[in-house]
Amino acid sequence: MSDPAAPPAILLRGLTREFRGRGAPFRALDGVSLEVAPGGIFGIVGRSGAGKSTLLRCVNLLERPDAGTVSVLGREMTALDEAALREARRGIGMVFQHFNLLSARTVAGNIAFPLEIAGIPRAEREARVAELLPLVGLEARRDAYPAQLSGGQKQRVGIARALASRPRVLLCDEATSALDPETTEEILALLRDIRDRLDLTVLLITHEMAVVKAICDRVAVMEAGRVIEQGRVFDVFTRPAHPTTRRFVAEVIGHVVPPGTVARLPAPNAGEERRLLQVLFAGPSSTRAVVSEASRRFGLDLNIVSGRIDAIGAEPYGLMALAAYGPPPAIAEAVDWMRGLGLDVAEIAGEDAA
Numbered sequence: 620m621s622d623p624a625a626p627p628a629i630l631l632r633g634l635t636r637e638f639r640g641r642g643a644p645f646r647a648l649d650g651v652s653l654e655v656a657p658g659g660i661f662g663i664v665g666r667s668g669a670g671k672s673t674l675l676r677c678v679n680l681l682e683r684p685d686a687g688t689v690s691v692l693g694r695e696m697t698a699l700d701e702a703a704l705r706e707a708r709r710g711i712g713m714v715f716q717h718f719n720l721l722s723a724r725t726v727a728g729n730i731a732f733p734l735e736i737a738g739i740p741r742a743e744r745e746a747r748v749a750e751l752l753p754l755v756g757l758e759a760r761r762d763a764y765p766a767q768l769s770g771g772q773k774q775r776v777g778i779a780r781a782l783a784s785r786p787r788v789l790l791c792d793e794a795t796s797a798l799d800p801e802t803t804e805e806i807l808a809l810l811r812d813i814r815d816r817l818d819l820t821v822l823l824i825t826h827e828m829a830v831v832k833a834i835c836d837r838v839a840v841m842e843a844g845r846v847i848e849q850g851r852v853f854d855v856f857t858r859p860a861h862p863t864t865r866r867f868v869a870e871v872i873g874h875v876v877p878p879g880t881v882a883r884l885p886a887p888n889a890g891e892e893r894r895l896l897q898v899l900f901a902g903p904s905s906t907r908a909v910v911s912e913a914s915r916r917f918g919l920d921l922n923i924v925s926g927r928i929d930a931i932g933a934e935p936y937g938l939m940a941l942a943a944y945g946p947p948p949a950i951a952e953a954v955d956w957m958r959g960l961g962l963d964v965a966e967i968a969g970e971d972a973a
């Protein structure tokens with residue numbers, strides 16, 4: 620597992636990359652800095668065109684940044700000459716969305732391919748392939764050709780090939796984006812399993828927050844070549860700060876207030892107010908009967924508009940929307956009291972709230 624005190628396995632500082640076409644130069648990366656702890660599974664999420672693939676390709680210098688530095692496992696990649704870079708790249712595996720398998724080669728032949736390129740002798744290649752096949756659950760398909768494999772099996776080959784040279788870092792570019800949801804789960808479970816067994820550091824990019832929620836411990840959200848938010852997955856999911864992140868998160872955990880709800884809520888009585896509150900429960904306070912107790916203590920009507928309980932990794936959380944009716948000072952006191960219990964309470968606008 621990741622140890623926050625250990626030096627980063629991947630350290631990116633101020634990466635900028637421009638593409639020059641006929642028109643004005645296009646800035647695909649605009650000052651990106653990231654740190655990935657060893658043993659971590661770090662997700663980069665963003666819409667198509669955000670710069671995710673360009674960033675990932677900068678890690679092994681398939682793409683050379685115009686400015687900034689890349690360090691992997693303590694080695695500054697941006698300072699290496701071609702020979703040293705080729706050597707350093709063997710410590711970094713890469714998995715692709717469309718597998719990129721050689722159709723005329725068997726499963727074993729595809730897995731052995733990078734070892735052939737590196738000039739590893741045949742006997743050693745075969746021994747390594749024999750180790751990798753069971754690791755990815757493909758012993759029985761050793762001599763099959765890619766056309767005979769399912770999408771999930773093809774990606775297992777892609778993962779085994781990426782692991783052939785015993786890398787310490789694995790880069791995954793939309794590794795599950797061509798797969799159905801069930802196969803996605805299998806492949807994510809496999810990635811987690813090999814991270815644990817081989818003590819890898821994984822940097823994966825995806826446009827799906829569900830992938831981040833399923834497997835990552837930290838996440839960075841990219842938009843227009845920049846990182847707009849990053850942190851622990853639990854924190855980013857439960858307290859997204861940037862509006863784009865809030866939209867991404869809502870795709871996975873839903874809107875706190877389902878559309879149309881506010882229009883159906885009763886109006887407050889004369890002299891009272893109606894406030895819509897979003898309450899986040901995380902940790903021990905989640906078991907307390909907060910709603911009924913707040914209602915009694917402060918003389919409020921508290922209607923639960925929506926709620927859900929979920930977990931990210933091993934951490935449970937609950938998210939609830941409450942319509943609070945009562946005199947404004949009583950509502951304010953109830954909010955303070957809930958915050959005092961360690962709950963995260965925010966007033967939300969209603970229909971647009973994510």
Ligand SMILES: Nc1ncnc2c1ncn2[C@@H]1O[C@H](COP(=O)(O)OP(=O)(O)O)[C@@H](O)[C@H]1O
Nearest residue numbers: 638639647665666667668669670671672673674
């Ligand atoms: N080799 C290239 N030449 C010109 N433009 C590129 C090149 N590679 C990427 N881009 C542009 O940079 C932007 C980011 O691309 P990319 O990193 O592939 O985004 P993502 O992986 O997030 O979808 C896109 O607008 C893309 O068109």
Ligand SMILES: [Mg+2]
Nearest residue numbers: 671672673793
């Ligand atoms: Mg991409």
